[in-house]
Amino acid sequence: MSKIYKRPHALVDVPNHYCPGCTHGTIHKLIAEVIDELSIEGKTIGIASVGCTYNSYDYFNVDMIQAAHGRAPAVATGVKRANTDKIVFTYQGDGDLAAIGTAEIVHAAARGENITVIFVNNAIYGMTSGQMAPTTVVGQVTQTTPDGRNSMDHGFPIRVCEMIATLEGSVYIERVSTHNIVNIKKTKKAIKKAFNNQINNVGFSIIEVLSTCPTNWGISPVDSLKWVEDNMIPVYPLGVFKDKNMEVK
Amino acid sequence: MSKIYKRPHALVDVPNHYCPGCTHGTIHKLIAEVIDELSIEGKTIGIASVGCTYNSYDYFNVDMIQAAHGRAPAVATGVKRANTDKIVFTYQGDGDLAAIGTAEIVHAAARGENITVIFVNNAIYGMTSGQMAPTTVVGQVTQTTPDGRNSMDHGFPIRVCEMIATLEGSVYIERVSTHNIVNIKKTKKAIKKAFNNQINNVGFSIIEVLSTCPTNWGISPVDSLKWVEDNMIPVYPLGVFKDKNMEVK
Amino acid sequence: MKEKLLMKGNEVIAEAAIRAGCRYYFGYPITPQTEISHYMAKKIPELGGVFLQAESEIAAINMVYGTASTGKRVMTSSSSPGISLKQEGLSYMAGAELPAVVVNIVRCGPGLGGILPSQGDYFQSVKGGGHGDYKMIVYAPFSIQELYELTVKAFDVADKYRIVSMIMGDGILGQMMESIEFKEEEKIINYDKSWATTGTEMKRERNIITSIHLDPNVLESLNNRLFKKYKIIEEEEYMAEEYNCDNADIIIVAYGTVARIAESIVKEEEFGKFKVGLIRPITLWPFPSKILKKYNPKAFLTVEMSLGQMVEDVKLSVNDRDKVLFYGRTGGNIPTHKDIVNEIYKIIEKYNKTGT
Amino acid sequence: MKEKLLMKGNEVIAEAAIRAGCRYYFGYPITPQTEISHYMAKKIPELGGVFLQAESEIAAINMVYGTASTGKRVMTSSSSPGISLKQEGLSYMAGAELPAVVVNIVRCGPGLGGILPSQGDYFQSVKGGGHGDYKMIVYAPFSIQELYELTVKAFDVADKYRIVSMIMGDGILGQMMESIEFKEEEKIINYDKSWATTGTEMKRERNIITSIHLDPNVLESLNNRLFKKYKIIEEEEYMAEEYNCDNADIIIVAYGTVARIAESIVKEEEFGKFKVGLIRPITLWPFPSKILKKYNPKAFLTVEMSLGQMVEDVKLSVNDRDKVLFYGRTGGNIPTHKDIVNEIYKIIEKYNKTGT
Amino acid sequence: MAEVIFREERCKGCKLCISVCPMKIIYTKVKLNKKGYYPSTVTEIDKCIGCGNCATICPDCVITVEK
C-alpha cells in the first residue's frame, strides 16, 4: 500500500491552535509538503508575521523568526542578504501585508529580493477578532464596518497581486485559492514554483492565497469555502499576474 | 498692456531657498497660479512634507501644515475628513512619497481620499544631499550608489503612477514634466485638473512631476532639463495613467 | 435622573470621548483595546463624525495630527507596540503644540510580548519615548467611572494647554465592566483655536503648523516656551488620591489596576501596630511629587506591573529615597493581594529586626 | 606603525564597524549622519558585505532584526526622528535578545526640530522609548578616537550579552574631524551563536527567534532573565571618566560634546579657592552611579544640551540630590565655555552668601 | 482498497473533509472528543476510492490515506 496522504515531515506533529476549519492549517500543510518535496528543510528559514499565524514557528519544522507586524519582508531581506544560500519565506496575512506592511512588501518586490512570500488573504483581521482589512470586500460586515464596507467611507479593496505586478523587481505573482480540492492543488503548485524560483535565484515571488476565517465571518467552515468562491474570487480573480521566467523563455 | 506673466497671489513674495535652477520653484509657481485661477486661496490647506520643500509653507499663501516624513497623505486625510469643504493638497518628494511614505500614499489612494497630491520626482533625495531614491534610474550615481544604481543590489525604480493606477480608489493620475515650456504648460493643466477634481468631489488625484536637482545631480540647471528628457522620461513615460472621469463620460 | 449602565472600559473611553465632543477617531486594531474602535465605528458616523481605520498606527497618529491641526477634537487609541510606532508622531505633535487624546491600553512587552495587563510603558509615556524634550499629560484611571471622567477631562486639558493627553490603562481596565453614570451633558469649553489651519478665507494671515525651526535661537525659544507650559502644568494639573496616609508606617504607591488591589489591602487587612496607607497617582505626568513629599513613613512600597519604572519618580519625589522599596510582577501576572501583603510583612519583619 | 588619519566622526563610526567585523549595514538617510551610509555604500560591498538603503527607518531596523537573527554582526544608524520610528523594532530586539549596534547622531527636537546638535534623546535611549521593560547599552563618546574605540566595543558587548548597544553622539561629533589611529587589527571574539536561525541542516532542533509569549509565567520568566542580565551589565559595564574630582567643590557632570567644553573649563579656568572637577559618563546606561556616589562636593552641576534629562539619573545617583543643579541649552545651541563658567560663578556666589 | 485513518483527538469537527468526499462516506460522530469537538470519521471504507481529498483539505492534518 502506498501513502496517498501523510503528514509532511516539515510540519511539526502538534495540534495547531487555529479555529475549526480555518484554511490557514491547509496552507501550512502545502508549504510543508513543498519543503519536503524540494528537500530544503535544513536550509529553510521562515518568517512568521503578526496575525493568527504569529506562532506558525510552532508548526514549521525549520528555523523560524517571528517578525513585527507588517515587517516580515524587511526581516526576510535581512536574513536573505546575509545568507544567500538559504531559502527564506514569509507567511503573512492581509492585514499584515496589505495594511501596515505595504511599504515593506512593495519595496522588497521593487528590490527584487530573492525570497518567497506566502500572502494569505482572508479579507479580515482574524487575530484581533474581525476588523476590516484592506482586502475586505465591499459590503462585507466586520467589527469596524458594522453596516458593511462602503467604498465612500472605507475605500476600495486593494488587489495586491495587481499592484505588485507593476514593480519591475517582481518575477512571479499568482493568486490561488483554497476553496476546493482543485484549487488547493493549484495552490501547492504555485507555492512550489515560488520556492523553486528562489532556489534558482530567479527573484521575488509572491503567492496570494484566498483563505477562510469562519470565526470572524460568522459562518460555518464549509459555508466559508463557498463564500470565498462567491464573494472573494469575483473581486480577486485567480491566475498568474506575472511570470518573468515564462516571458524570458 | 496686459500681463503675460506676473507673480501669482498665492505665492508669497519672498525669495525661496532652493538651489539655482531647481524646478521645485517652477512647480510652486504653477500650483500658486492654479490656486489663483480657481479662486481657492481662502479655502486651501496645503501639506508640506519632508524634503527640500519642508518649508514650502513659507511660499504658499494659504494655511499650511508641515507633515512628518512620508506621512503627508495621512495628515491630508485627517484634514480633509474633518473639513470636507476645504481644498487639501500635499506636496511631496520622491523619497517622501515613494520610500518611507509608500503605505500612506497607497492607502490614501485606495480609500479614494478626495485630495490632490503633487508628487515631485527628481530621482534623488535632495535635502539630505543626494542619496538614491526609489525613483533613481538604473545607472545613476548617487551618494549611496557610488558606482551607479544597479538593479541586482539596489532594485528597480518604482513607477508610482503605474502602481497607484491599480487602485480602484484613484481617479486621476498623470505624469508630467518641467523640462521645457510645453511640458510646463501641460503640468499646469494637469495640476489644475487635479484641483478641479477635488472641488467637484471626484476623488483622489495624483500628479507626478518630473523635476530637476542640479545640485545633487552635479550638472548645470540647463543640462538638468536635458537630463530629465534623456534619462528620466524613458523610464517614466509621460501621460495620463487614469482618468475615471473620462471613463465615465 | 442619571442612568446607570454596565459598560466595558474600552467602550466607556469611546463614549466619554464622544460626550467630550470628539467626532474624529483614527485607529488601527490591536488587542486589548479593539472595542474602542468597534464602538466608535458604530457610534461616530451616526453623529456626523468620522471613524476611520487607518492602514497603521503611524498613519493613525498622523491623521490625528491633521485633524488636530484644524482645531477639531480628535482621538486615537492603541496598545504598547502600536504606541511605540507613534513616537515620532507624538514628538511632532508636541513640537507643533497640537492637542489630542491618545489612549494606551498597555499590554506586556517587550516586543510582541503578550496581551495581558502591564504597566511596562510608564517610562515611554512619562519620560518621553519620542525624541527631544517634550511631555504629555498622562492619566492613569483605576475604575470605569474614573475612566469616563478622566477621558472627558483629557480633552479639556489637551485643548487648554495645546498638548497631547494620554489615557494609560491596562487590559483589565479596558476589558472589565462596572456600572457607570454619565452626566446629562458635558460642559465643553471652547478654547481659542485661532491658530488652526482651516483656510484663511482671505480674512487673516495664513496659519502654519510646523515643528521645524532650523534657527537654533528660534527653536530654543520654542523649547523654553514649551517648558514654561510644562512647569505650569506641573503646578496645576497633578492628581493623586491618598488613602489612610496620615501617620501611616508604610505607604504603598501604586496606580491603575494595581492600586485597586492595594486599596483592598488597605481596607481589609490589619498589620498589628503597623498602619498601611496608599498613594495612588492619577496623573503620572505631572507626577504628584508634592503629595508624596507630605509623608514620612517608615517605608514607601511601590508596586507596579513592571520591573520598576514609576519607582524612579517615587525616589525622586520623597524626602528619603532609601525608604523606597519596590515590588513588581510582569508578563501579564498581576501582583495579587497575597503578593503585596507578603511584601508588607517582609518590610515589617525587617523593621522589627533592624529598626529601619 | 599605526597610521594617523584625519576623519569625520561619521566615517569613523563606519570604519570602526567594519573593523569590528560588521559586514551588514541597513539605513535610511537623515542629517546629520548621512556620511555613515555614504562610507558604507563605498566600502562594505568591496568586502563582500551588504550595504542596503532601506525604504524607511522601520524597514532598516527590521532588516537588522533579520540579519541579527542569523548571528551576523549588523548595524544601522539614524538621527532622532528616525530613531523614534525604530522604537517598536528596538523593543522587539530586546524581547528576542538580538545583538546589534544602533547609532543615533542626535539632532534637535521635538518633531522635525532642527539638524543641529542636541542631547534631547537621553530619556528615549536610556529609559526605553519603546514599550515594555528593557534596556540598551548606550555609549556616549566625546572624541573621534573614542568614537572608534567605543564603536568596536559596542559590537563586542552586543554579542556578549545578546543586547542592542547604541552609540549616541551629536551632530558635532558626527561632523567633526580629528586625527585617529586605528589598530592594525581588532581582536574579534566569536561568541556562541548556536541560537541563530541559519537553517537546521537537519542536524539540530530548529531555532526560533521570537518575542511573544502569551503564557504570563513564560513571559515573566523572560522578563526576569532579562533583568538579571541587566543587573550584571550594571555591575560590569559602566564607564566614566573623572577629571580633578578629588576634593572638588563643584563637580560638573556632562557627556559627549558638552563634556569637551566642560573639560576645557576644568583645565583652563581658575575659580579662586573653589576647585572644579568633571565626571563624564561614557555609558549612559548603565549609568555610572557608583562613580558619582564616591564624591561629596558642595554641588553637582549637570550640563546638557536638553532641558534636563540625565540630571534625573544624577539625582538618583548622588548622596544628596539637593546638591544637584542643572544648566541646559537647546535648539542646537551648545552651552558655551562662558555659559558654564557663569553657572559656576553663580553657584560660588550663592555658596558664599548662604553657605550652601 | 483504500485505508483512511483519522486521528480523532486532533479533529475539530469542521466538516471540510465531509464536504469534499466524492463518495459521501465521512460523517460526524455523536461523541465529543477530548478537545470538546465532534470528530469526523469514515463509514463504509470499502466505498472509499482513496482520492485523498479529505486529507488534502483537512486543516488539522487529522487524516492519513493509503491505497
Added chain:
Amino acid sequence: MAEVIFREERCKGCKLCISVCPMKIIYTKVKLNKKGYYPSTVTEIDKCIGCGNCATICPDCVITVEK
C-alpha cells in the same frame, strides 16, 4: 511691444530663462548681485515677442512679462 522686467536681486543665475528664450535675447550680467549670483537680464528688448517662456520657467519668479 513687450516689456520684460527682471527682479535681479532675486535671480540665482541659473540660466533656465536663457535656455528657453526663442529670441536668444537674455544674457548673464558680469556683476554679482547681492546674493552672490550673476543675474540674468534682457538685451534688445525690441526683439522680445512677449512669449513669456522666460517667466514661465523661472523657478525664482524673477521675471514679469507684459505686452
Added chain:
Amino acid sequence: MEDHHQIIISGFGGQGILSAGKMLAYGGMIEDKYVSWVPSYGPEMRGGTANCHVIVSKELIASPILSKVTALIVMNEPSLEKFESYVNQNGLIILDNSIINKFSVRKDIDVVAIPATQLANEMGNVAFANIILLGKLIHKTNLISKETIIESFKSILPEKKHHLIPMEINALELGMKF
C-alpha cells in the same frame, strides 16, 4: 457575607461563560448594588478556557480581580483544577457533571453537580447550559432575584437572540429547581 458575592465562572470558550457573568453583574446593578466583571481575554480563548470574575456587593468594590470567591461555576475540568482553591470555606461550587466526569473536591465547601449541558441538549440547545447553572446559583445564594436576572437577559443577549428568551427562562427555572 451575604452582601458581598465574589464569583468566578469558568469553562471552554463558546459555553457562554462571559455572558453568564455579565448577566449577574447587570442584575446586581439594577438591584442597586456595586458590581464588577472582569473577563479573561485574547486569542488564548479560542478553543481554550474562558473565565470571568464577577463581584456583586453592597459595598464599594476595591479590587475587581478575585483571589478568593464565594461561589464558583465551572464547566470544564481544567477550570475546576485551576479555581477550586479560590473558594472560601463554606463556599459554593456549581459544576456541570455532563462535562466534568471525575471530581473530588474539598470537603469544606458545598458542591452542586448538575448535568447542565446534557439537560440543555435535551431542551434542544446546548447553549442554555450556562443559564441552568446560573439558575442554581441564584437559587442557592439569593444573589439577585429571578425577575432581575430575567430582565438582564434582554440587556445582555444580542437582539437576534431575544426570541430565545422564553427558552432561557425555562432553563433558568430548570436550574433553580434542580
Added chain:
Amino acid sequence: MEDHHQIIISGFGGQGILSAGKMLAYGGMIEDKYVSWVPSYGPEMRGGTANCHVIVSKELIASPILSKVTALIVMNEPSLEKFESYVNQNGLIILDNSIINKFSVRKDIDVVAIPATQLANEMGNVAFANIILLGKLIHKTNLISKETIIESFKSILPEKKHHLIPMEINALELGMKF
C-alpha cells in the same frame, strides 16, 4: 600662544571654506600636532553661510568648538559681523576685500585685507580665493609650513581636481607674498 592655534574660517557656501579648514587640520596632523575641525552643516549652507572651527595645537584639545580664536578668515560680510568678537586681543583677521566692501574692525587686532576673489578671478578661477587667504594665514602665523599645506592639497582635494594643484600652489604663494 604660538603653539595653540584656534581658527575660524567663514564665508558663503561654495567658497571652499570647509576644505580650507580641512587643509589646515590635515597639515597640522602631519606635523604631529593635535588637530580638530568642526564644520557648520546642513541645508542652511545652501546659499547661506558656511564656517568651520579649526584647532591646531601642541596640546591635547579640550573643546573643539571655539568661542575665541587666534585667527579668523572671512569671505563675506555676515561672517565678519558674526565672528569679529571672537578674535583674541592681538589676534588676526584675514578678509577678502573684493567681497567685503566696508569694514571697520577692532583696533586691537591685526587686520589683513586681500582682494582674494578678484585675484583668483584674474588667475582664471575664483575657487582659488580660499587658498590665497590660507597662504596669508600660514605666512603670518607659521601655523604649518608651506610644504605641509601643499602636501595636504593632495589629500583633501578630490582626485579629479588634482590637476589644479600647480595652480593652487601659485595661489598659495600669491597669498603668502601679498
